Amino acid sequence: MKTLREVLADADARHVAVGHFNISDLAALKAIFEGAKELQLPILIGVSEGEREFVGVKQAAALIKNLRETYDYPIFLNADHTHSIDKAKEAAEAGFDEIIFDNSQLPIDENIKNTKEAVAAIRAIDPSIVIEGEIGYIGSSSEIIEARPEASLTLSTPEEAVRFVTETGVDVLAPAVGNMHGLLKSMTTGAADAEHKHLNIERIKEIKAAIANTSAKFMTLHGGSGTEDADFTAAAQAGMTIIHVSSELRLAWRRGVEEGLKDPNEIAPYKIVAPAVPAIKRIVIDRLKLFNP
Secondary structure (H helix, E strand, O other): OOOHHHHHHHHHHHOOOOOEEOOOOHHHHHHHHHHHHHHOOOEEEEOOOHHHHHHHHHHHHHHHHHHHHHHHHOOOEEEEEEEHHHHHHHHHHOOOEEEEEEEOOOHHHHHHEEEEEHHHHHHHHHHHOOEEEEEEOOOOOOEEOOOOOOHHHHHHHHHHHHHHHHHOOOOOEEEEOOOOOOHHHHHHOOOOOOOOOOHHHHHHHHHHHHHHOOOEEEEEEEOOOEEOHHHHHHHHHEEEEEEEEEEHHHHEEEEEHHHHOOOOOOOOOOHHOHHHHHHHHHHHHHHHHOOOO
């Protein structure tokens, strides 16, 4: 079976993207894995610091390892948005395939300094782990918000991308290119005229070209939920090798559980959460098809 690094290299060469979906329970993992298997596409499972605290760091690693070995399937685990070196080391020691060290909320000089230290610490534990760094502000969490943060409208530049990658030595770069964490409330209505996020595809191309000869062979699009469908495909073709979707899955999970709670006599947890599985799976399949047209 290919390693994550080999899977990313193959996707990059074909101008498609590997889907990255977050979990915090077995219902979401079941839905994501079934969707990926149905399309026979590799998949990245993400667990943020908060999700890792709930699921368990070693437990999340064991779940993904079991699925990969049992089904001989390219499913990989990412320590999403890791903000401290101690948390990064914890994920590395647990056997995660990728770690995102995110200090993008800090001024770029501090971000570079801290990310460089994190890269050294992670590689001292396991040099095979794929390490990602982030520049630019795209919001702070996957949630439903009233209005887009003004700071999230600022795009990362090719110049700061080259500097960041060169000085930190990360394998993957996550820039700000019009993306944003979370969903605007107007995006949750399902209406035909609902607002969507729009990406700056030209800026993606510019950054991809600028870092072509650096350590960062791949780029990640964070905050993909609510993005215009055509922009997903264009982003992959322009150089995004990994695309994250989380808030859409959380919303589908909630609505599925609400459906499961309609029977006041039902008390079996697995029956209550069951409607969330097909709801999440539909989104995963739809998104993966856009990432891999």
